[in-house]
Amino acid sequence: MAGGRATTLVVQKYGGTSVGDAERIKRVAGRIAATAARGTSVVVVVSAMGHATDELIALARQVAREPFDRELDHLLATGEQVSASLTAMALIDQGCPSVSLTAGQAGIRTTGLYSRARIADINPERMRREIDAGRVPIVTGFQGVTDGQDVTTLGRGGSDTSAVALAAALRADRCEIYTDVEGIYTADPRVVPNARKMEEVSYEEMLELAQLGARVMHPRAVELGEVYDVPILVRSSFSDAPGTLIHRIENVEVRKNVRGIAHDTDVAKIRIQGVPDRPGVAAAIFAPLAQAGISVDTIVQNTSLDGKTDISFTVSQTDQDRAIEMVKRIVPQIGAERLDHSDGLAKVSIVGTGMQSAPGYAARMFETLSVAGVNIDMITTSDIRITCIIGSDSVSIAVNALHAAFELDRE
Amino acid sequence: MAGGRATTLVVQKYGGTSVGDAERIKRVAGRIAATAARGTSVVVVVSAMGHATDELIALARQVAREPFDRELDHLLATGEQVSASLTAMALIDQGCPSVSLTAGQAGIRTTGLYSRARIADINPERMRREIDAGRVPIVTGFQGVTDGQDVTTLGRGGSDTSAVALAAALRADRCEIYTDVEGIYTADPRVVPNARKMEEVSYEEMLELAQLGARVMHPRAVELGEVYDVPILVRSSFSDAPGTLIHRIENVEVRKNVRGIAHDTDVAKIRIQGVPDRPGVAAAIFAPLAQAGISVDTIVQNTSLDGKTDISFTVSQTDQDRAIEMVKRIVPQIGAERLDHSDGLAKVSIVGTGMQSAPGYAARMFETLSVAGVNIDMITTSDIRITCIIGSDSVSIAVNALHAAFELDRE
Numbered sequence: 121m122a123g124g125r126a127t128t129l130v131v132q133k134y135g136g137t138s139v140g141d142a143e144r145i146k147r148v149a150g151r152i153a154a155t156a157a158r159g160t161s162v163v164v165v166v167s168a169m170g171h172a173t174d175e176l177i178a179l180a181r182q183v184a185r186e187p188f189d190r191e192l193d194h195l196l197a198t199g200e201q202v203s204a205s206l207t208a209m210a211l212i213d214q215g216c217p218s219v220s221l222t223a224g225q226a227g228i229r230t231t232g233l234y235s236r237a238r239i240a241d242i243n244p245e246r247m248r249r250e251i252d253a254g255r256v257p258i259v260t261g262f263q264g265v266t267d268g269q270d271v272t273t274l275g276r277g278g279s280d281t282s283a284v285a286l287a288a289a290l291r292a293d294r295c296e297i298y299t300d301v302e303g304i305y306t307a308d309p310r311v312v313p314n315a316r317k318m319e320e321v322s323y324e325e326m327l328e329l330a331q332l333g334a335r336v337m338h339p340r341a342v343e344l345g346e347v348y349d350v351p352i353l354v355r356s357s358f359s360d361a362p363g364t365l366i367h368r369i370e371n372v373e374v375r376k377n378v379r380g381i382a383h384d385t386d387v388a389k390i391r392i393q394g395v396p397d398r399p400g401v402a403a404a405i406f407a408p409l410a411q412a413g414i415s416v417d418t419i420v421q422n423t424s425l426d427g428k429t430d431i432s433f434t435v436s437q438t439d440q441d442r443a444i445e446m447v448k449r450i451v452p453q454i455g456a457e458r459l460d461h462s463d464g465l466a467k468v469s470i471v472g473t474g475m476q477s478a479p480g481y482a483a484r485m486f487e488t489l490s491v492a493g494v495n496i497d498m499i500t501t502s503d504i505r506i507t508c509i510i511g512s513d514s515v516s517i518a519v520n521a522l523h524a525a526f527e528l529d530r531e
Numbered sequence: 532m533a534g535g536r537a538t539t540l541v542v543q544k545y546g547g548t549s550v551g552d553a554e555r556i557k558r559v560a561g562r563i564a565a566t567a568a569r570g571t572s573v574v575v576v577v578s579a580m581g582h583a584t585d586e587l588i589a590l591a592r593q594v595a596r597e598p599f600d601r602e603l604d605h606l607l608a609t610g611e612q613v614s615a616s617l618t619a620m621a622l623i624d625q626g627c628p629s630v631s632l633t634a635g636q637a638g639i640r641t642t643g644l645y646s647r648a649r650i651a652d653i654n655p656e657r658m659r660r661e662i663d664a665g666r667v668p669i670v671t672g673f674q675g676v677t678d679g680q681d682v683t684t685l686g687r688g689g690s691d692t693s694a695v696a697l698a699a700a701l702r703a704d705r706c707e708i709y710t711d712v713e714g715i716y717t718a719d720p721r722v723v724p725n726a727r728k729m730e731e732v733s734y735e736e737m738l739e740l741a742q743l744g745a746r747v748m749h750p751r752a753v754e755l756g757e758v759y760d761v762p763i764l765v766r767s768s769f770s771d772a773p774g775t776l777i778h779r780i781e782n783v784e785v786r787k788n789v790r791g792i793a794h795d796t797d798v799a800k801i802r803i804q805g806v807p808d809r810p811g812v813a814a815a816i817f818a819p820l821a822q823a824g825i826s827v828d829t830i831v832q833n834t835s836l837d838g839k840t841d842i843s844f845t846v847s848q849t850d851q852d853r854a855i856e857m858v859k860r861i862v863p864q865i866g867a868e869r870l871d872h873s874d875g876l877a878k879v880s881i882v883g884t885g886m887q888s889a890p891g892y893a894a895r896m897f898e899t900l901s902v903a904g905v906n907i908d909m910i911t912t913s914d915i916r917i918t919c920i921i922g923s924d925s926v927s928i929a930v931n932a933l934h935a936a937f938e939l940d941r942e
Contacts, residue, residue, distance in 0.1 A: 142593030149594075176613070182553035183560075183617050184624035191623070194631050195616035198609040202587070205606035206594050212602065213595035220605050224635070225680050246680075269636050269657075 129251075129292045130155065133165040133261065133283035137300045138357035139203045140170035148298075148357060149210035152256060156216050161251050163290060165261040165283040166207055168199025189234035190270065193263075197223070197271045200260035200279070208258045218256040221246065223263045223271070228282065230264025230272045237272035239264055239281065242289035259286060277338020284341045288348035295350050298357035301336055303364030304329065306528040307381040311519050314529045319362075321379060322369040326352075328471040328505045329382045342366065369473070377474030378481065378526040381519050385512045387417070387465040388440040389497070390447055391432040394457025404454050405431065408446055414439045418467070418500045418509060428457075432498060434509065437463055465497065466512035470522060471505045482506050484525060492521040540662075540703045541566065544576040544672065544694035548711045549768035550614045551581035559709075559768060560621035563667060567627055572662050574701060576672040576694040577618055579610025600645035601681065604674075608634075608682045611671035611690070619669045629667040632657065634674045634682070639693065641675025641683045647824075648683035650675055650692065653700035670697060688749020695752045699759035706761050709768035712747055714775030715740065717939040718792040722930050725940045730773075732790060733780040739882040739916040740793045753777060780884070788885035789892065789937040792930050796923045798828070798876040799851040800908070801858055802843040805868025815865050816842065819857055825850045829878070829911050829920060839868075843909060845920065848874055876908065877923040881933060882916045893917050895936060903932040 132152065139145050155162050176195050180187035187195075204220040211218035223230075227243030250257045261279025263271055274281055280297060287295035304326065307315040321329070323346035330339040336354055345352045345366060355363025395401055402421070409416055419433040435443045444461055451459050468489075475481045485506050489496060494517060498509035510518055523529060543563065550556050566573050587606050591598035598606075615631040622629035634641075638654030661668045672690030674682055685692055691708060698706035715737065718726040732740070734757035741750040747765055756763045756777060766774025806812055813832070820827055830844040846854045855872055862870050879900075886892050896917050900907060905928060909920035921929055934940060 142590060145594050179553060179613075179617060180620055183556050183621040186624070187620045188623045191616045191620040191631055194633075195613060195620070198612045198616075201609045201612075202590075202606060205602045205609075206590060209591055209598045209602040209606070210594040212599045213597070220602055222605075222682075271633075 127159060127161050128294075129161040129163070129290060130294050130296060131163045131165065131283050131287040131290065131292045132296045132298060133279060134167065134207075134298045134357055135279065135300070136167040136170050136173070138298050139166055139207060142206075145169075145203070145206050146210050146214075149207060149214055149216070151298075151357065152207075152211060153214050153216040156256055162256050163247055163251070163286060163292070164207065164256060164258045165279055165286060166200060166203045166258060167261050167279040168196075169203045169206075172199040172202065193234045193273045194271050196273055197260070197263045200262055204258045204260045208256075211256060211258070216256060217254050218258060219250050220258045221250070221260070223260050223282075224265040224269075226257065226259045226286070228259075228264040228285070230266055230274070232266045232268070232270065232272060234272055236275040237264060237266075239274070239285045242285055244286075244289045247286075247290060277340045280338050280341035281344060284344045284348070284350055284352065287350045288344065292350065294353055295345065296353045296355065296363075297337060297341075298355060299336060300356065300358065301354075302356045302359060302361040303354050304336060304366070304380070306379070307519050307523045308383065311383070311516050312381070312523045315523065316529060317361075318364050318379065320365045320367065320369065322473050323366060324504055325379050325471055325473055326366045328469070328502065329380050337366070377472045378470045378528065379472040379474075380470075381522050381526075381528065382469045382471060383466060383515055383519050385466040385515055386436045386438075387434050387467050387509065387512070388437045388443075388461065388463040389432055389434050389465055389509065390440075390443055390459065390461045391430060392447065392451060392456050392459055393430050394428045395431050396455050397427050397429045401454050402431070405447065405450055406433075408450065409443060412442065412446060414443050414446075418498060418507065420498050420500060434465070434467070434498075464512050465509055466515045467507055467509055468515065468518045468522065469505050469507040470526060473504050475504055475506075485522065488521050488525040489518055492517050494518045494521075538570060538572050540572040540574070540701060541705050541707060542574045542576065542694050542698040542701065542703045543707045543709060544690060545578065545618075545709045545768055546690065546711070547578040547581050547584070549709050550577055550618060553617075556580075556614070556617050557621050557625075560618060560625055560627070562709075562768070563618075563622060564625050564627040567667055573667050574658055574662070574697060574703070575618065575667060575669045576690055576697060577611060577614045577669060578672050578690040579607075580614045580617075583610040583613065604645045604684045605682050607684055608671070608674045611673055615669045615671045619667075622667060622669070627667060628665050629669055630661050631669045632661070632671070634671050634693075635676040635680075637668065637670045637697070639670075639675040639696070641677055641685070643677045643679070643681065643683060645683055647686035648675060648677075650685070650696045653696055655697075655700045658697075658701065688751045691749050691752035692755060695755045695759070695761050695763060698761045699755065703761070705764055706756065707764045707766065708748060709766060710747060711767065711769065713767045713770060713772040714765050715747055715777070715791070717790070718930050718934045719794065722794070722927050723792070723934045726934065727940065728772075729775050729790070731776045731778065731780065733884050734777060735915055736790050736882055736884055737777045739880065739913065740791050748777070788883045789881045789939065790883040790885075791881075792933050792937075792939065793880045793882060794877060794926055794930050796877040796926055797847045797849075798845050798878050798920065798923070799848045799872065799874040800843055800845050800876055800920065801851075801854055801870065801872045802841060803858065803862060803867050803870055804841050805839045806842050807866050808838050808840045812865050813842070816858065816861055817844075819861065820854060823853065823857060825854050825857075829909060829918060831909050831911060845876070845878070845909075875923050876920055877926045878918055878920055879926065879929045879933065880916050880918040881937060884915050886915055886917075896933065899932050899936040900929055903928050905929045905932075
């Protein structure tokens, strides 16, 4: 895991809860200073303090009915600038030289899509210079600067993505994500009391877990970690517990096949019945939804014998009404028969890289749910995941039953 | 006053009170939109919202005993970024195209002195491009960016200075300073009930008035206006009153000779007695004070016959203790005899460009104060000003007596 340098270089990311007030910022500074004192080079990425972002959004809504996206991005970017400066000050006050860097100063170049920019590239020159001068750079997460010198924000999971991207650009030995949980669990500990914290997990597994409702890390950041092979350690900023390492795991053969159970209760289903089975129909449905920024999750299509098909898909409950409105207009255009929808649904998934090389997991999952009296509404699978859509009132029973059936409570 | 362009270009600056909350920001946006609707090109400079700067300083003090200057500058700069984005949003919402610009985006280059930077130059290219595209640029006041891409703030009077500097760089027809008073008065209306608002005042007069306690505009911004010949209109953001125009006034002969009475009650005096009268002594006293950032105001030195002299000077009451500590150490070094100090003092000044060409003003001032029973502690004069240091409990009597004696209550 060590690079070609003499000293270890670590990128640490602290989320909004970790820098939520002055006391917490001082505590975070203490942790950073301790790492630096051990001779490790540190680059820090911070989110905005606690509810700072929400407060700025509320202010924006007070001055404008629909805040203009460019201005909203410039406004929100100040949240991380405040926490970065405060963290640097606290560090200096504790005797550890430090410097806050805005995204522009840190060389983070982004695309021009306001509120959902992507990182185009990072020029680490200034950060390296600060590290060489013995200062800990504190970089604003969630944002970057376009070629035209405008600020754009990265959207959901932005600060995690900033941290992993910086680690990649700096060829850091590790990216540490500090959060309010102690790591990645075999299931949500609030639902499964004997869920275990995993010592390690592969990128693919984490990606599936993250996409399926384990909200500790955004899938986008995990994906970036995988592409650039950055080991990511997820741990608590409130304890010294060792956390969970997300990294490349080669020897899948010897590992337990199901690694975790994920669930998500924010699920609404829309079903279009009697869709003519011809090319272009799926695009006619899903392209307008994508354009409207509605994220479609599970899609299931069953072709029937009479040249007609049913297409069902899920969206988040927030997007449900807008999605239904759009699909209502699409149904007559594509010559489909009718539309119905249901909410009160949930997703339950089993995830594990080992599953792809061993059969029988789907059968065991369905049987377990059946024995537990849980009805399955939809099923989708990937190489390393099986997902069932079930009633949201059965989530706790289902997750606990699966956790036990796949022996996740044992080492 | 019109430039070579077809349309008029005006720079408007709104202070912290004017953009103090969402409602006020919307009202300011309404005023800007109305100006733009009349076909005038507008560039706006904003301060941080109300107490935003104080709140950021309080936060800084919570995380660090002595917040590091670079980080404090980066922290405080977010205050104006917030109000600039909100103002631009409000304008766009009201149908007037607009764009917020950070100091970097607006091309404001500053020197590297944190918390008291000076504007080095302004590249108005981006602002011109935005104006040509029909957008109103909303620029963050009080700050700029160094060659090394660091943010530095301008210190006291910063946003006024930003506004006048932008007006100069853009060759604007006028710089409008919106504040919570209706203009420049012949004396402080809270002290002199029949003080009159002036229609116009020269740069030199305003400079003396500003330095002497008329806190409406910072002397630094007035000076810049004089150098670049930028007409500055001071007016209220809460009314449509016409305000006071600060500009070049040539025909001083025909004008009333005393234009205004200024006063300042934040005065402490330090006196060094028995100072050897030889070269370098004044520098030995005042250089260390300047280095410590202590602003020395009135300095009076009387040479006596025995080769010894007394040097008195005034500082603000905030700086008094620090100044005394420093001077205590200097007294033995320069072979002076002793040190004493007094507070509870005030400055009262009469100001007017016409005074330089007509004698007798000093005599009339001293006589007026004498008749009013006000004792004079120190006297200093400039070409267009006479200042007396008096007891602060006599300020109201002195200012009213002078206002009447020089007939400032009459047109």
